[in-house]
Amino acid sequence: MRTRFQQGLDDLKANLLEMGGLAESVIEAAAEGYTRRDAAACQIVFGREKAINDAERHIDGIAVDLLAMQQPMASDLRFILAVLKINADLERVGDQAVNIAQRALDLISGPVLDIPVDVPRMTTAVSTMVRRALESFISANTEVAEAVLQMDNVVDRMKDEAFVTLVKQMEKDPVNIRFYLDALLVTRNLERIADHATNIAEDVIFWVRGDDVRHGQGLVKAAELEREIDDRHSH
Amino acid sequence: MGVAIEVQNLNAWFGKSQVLQDISMKVDANHVTAVIGPSGCGKSTYVRCLNRMHETIPDAKVHGNVQVGDIDVYGSGTAAVDVRRRIGMVFQKPNPFPTMSIYDNVAAGLKLNGYNNRRELDDIVERSLRLAALWDEVKDVLKKKSGSSLSGGQQQRLCIARALAVEPELLLMDEPASALDPISTGKIEELIFQLKERYTVVIVTHNMQQAARVADYTCFFLMGKLIEFDKTEKIFTTPSDKRTEDYITGRFG
Numbered sequence: 254m255r256t257r258f259q260q261g262l263d264d265l266k267a268n269l270l271e272m273g274g275l276a277e278s279v280i281e282a283a284a285e286g287y288t289r290r291d292a293a294a295c296q297i298v299f300g301r302e303k304a305i306n307d308a309e310r311h312i313d314g315i316a317v318d319l320l321a322m323q324q325p326m327a328s329d330l331r332f333i334l335a336v337l338k339i340n341a342d343l344e345r346v347g348d349q350a351v352n353i354a355q356r357a358l359d360l361i362s363g364p365v366l367d368i369p370v371d372v373p374r375m376t377t378a379v380s381t382m383v384r385r386a387l388e389s390f391i392s393a394n395t396e397v398a399e400a401v402l403q404m405d406n407v408v409d410r411m412k413d414e415a416f417v418t419l420v421k422q423m424e425k426d427p428v429n430i431r432f433y434l435d436a437l438l439v440t441r442n443l444e445r446i447a448d449h450a451t452n453i454a455e456d457v458i459f460w461v462r463g464d465d466v467r468h469g470q471g472l473v474k475a476a477e478l479e480r481e482i483d484d485r486h487s488h
Numbered sequence: 489m490g491v492a493i494e495v496q497n498l499n500a501w502f503g504k505s506q507v508l509q510d511i512s513m514k515v516d517a518n519h520v521t522a523v524i525g526p527s528g529c530g531k532s533t534y535v536r537c538l539n540r541m542h543e544t545i546p547d548a549k550v551h552g553n554v555q556v557g558d559i560d561v562y563g564s565g566t567a568a569v570d571v572r573r574r575i576g577m578v579f580q581k582p583n584p585f586p587t588m589s590i591y592d593n594v595a596a597g598l599k600l601n602g603y604n605n606r607r608e609l610d611d612i613v614e615r616s617l618r619l620a621a622l623w624d625e626v627k628d629v630l631k632k633k634s635g636s637s638l639s640g641g642q643q644q645r646l647c648i649a650r651a652l653a654v655e656p657e658l659l660l661m662d663e664p665a666s667a668l669d670p671i672s673t674g675k676i677e678e679l680i681f682q683l684k685e686r687y688t689v690v691i692v693t694h695n696m697q698q699a700a701r702v703a704d705y706t707c708f709f710l711m712g713k714l715i716e717f718d719k720t721e722k723i724f725t726t727p728s729d730k731r732t733e734d735y736i737t738g739r740f741g
Contacts, residue, residue: 255738324697326724326736463726 258323265315265336266391269343272308273387275301276343277380279350280446284376286357287439290365295354305347312340328460335460339390342449342456346383349442349449356435356442366429368436369422370415372443377485378408379443382450389457401454402466408447415440490518490688491557491657493538498552500533500542507533509712511552515705520680520689522703522720524696526740529709531692535660538690539575540568557657573601576651580663582643584635584650590617591630593646597654612653619686620649621679641672648679652687659683661691665698677702696736700724708732 279298286295316337319325325333382404389398419437423430455467493515500508508530515521523531536542537550540561554561561571584593594613595603603609613630617623622645626633635646644664651659661680665673680689680702693699699706700720707717708731716723716732727733734740 258738326696326700327727327733329737330725 261319268312276346280380283350283353290361298350298354302347302351309344331460335456338456339453342452346449349446352442356439360435363432375411379446386450386453393461395458395461398454398457405451412440412444492517494555496553501549503547511714513717519704520684521705522699523692525709530712531709540571575658576656577660578664586636589631593635594649594653616649616653620645641668659687659689
């Protein structure tokens, strides 16, 4: 066994999981900022985003060192390549959470409106995807990763529905267009996070099986997964 | 031009000990194939069976078919000497004829084959040394310096030039760079890349990074069996067999 190399791989995994935890926490905090009009929650997002950026640089450094010094092959090589890509996706998740927090602060500055879009439900779906994608990474489980790919379609549909609803609302209440636009951008940011979770799941499949499944997957279990989101959301 | 190789059900023994079991593979012409595997897996024996070197060892035995271009290597009417002339070989340790000049080292095979036209010999020696990327370093001392006066890396390129001088159709290399420093290794690897335009090359190497750098195809041997044979990029990124994966990731055993 290559002890030093294995330690490096373990170190990489541990750091990425820590970063994953941070990314999950900023999604929740940003959504809370929006849902509860909570400016303090938004500030938490801004603070943690810096930690995510630092973690990204740290993980890149470990990965580059391992590539240069250990010349990994086969599944080890795929693992490190997957980590590099997942790392970039998690950093982008942090950026999207910051965008959501900024929209939330703008909303907080305005009147309390009845915005007919279920952002909490969409947030649950998106954070479920991120969590599941990270679970698939921890356990090298491609079935879980495939489930994440299918969930992406559910979130896409939520975003499309939100778009129609919010456009109608803007027509009905043009004075507050700015705030409906904030909500629209929040759904778009959430949908982007779902895309990053999808990328992570694809990278896990690449690492474990060596298959490139990017750009287009089946929807077989979408209904089943939607039920799961409903269940989690109601708890 | 290089030729294709087709090996069918190749088995080899040292006395009663079977060292190759039912090896079959096809190698395309003008490609580099790397043979990798742990010590004692049969990789050197395999390449030595391709040019009938294996049978030079007492008690060694071979069964099976090897077709190299139009040569039926183990055909009843095929002479081992003819096979070895048409299939060149370079060994781990450079082995120039120590007292011969650089020129005579390269010309030795041709002279043995009855060449004596001075002008033709001069041309072939120059061409072979150029192909082996050694010409510029030795052109002024061709007949003044002996083969053994060169550095290790130069000696190995001299041996490659000697092998190329008889215009082989296939070039076998058994760990040709394992005794060389990184600069000389780089030169040999670059040379292998250039040589495949004219020759088919099979290289045995312990260095997996070297296999990954130079070979179009890689085969993995384990305990006398061919476990996997595929494009090099496939072997080193997504091997099909777990034993290959374990070997190339260093988790073997």
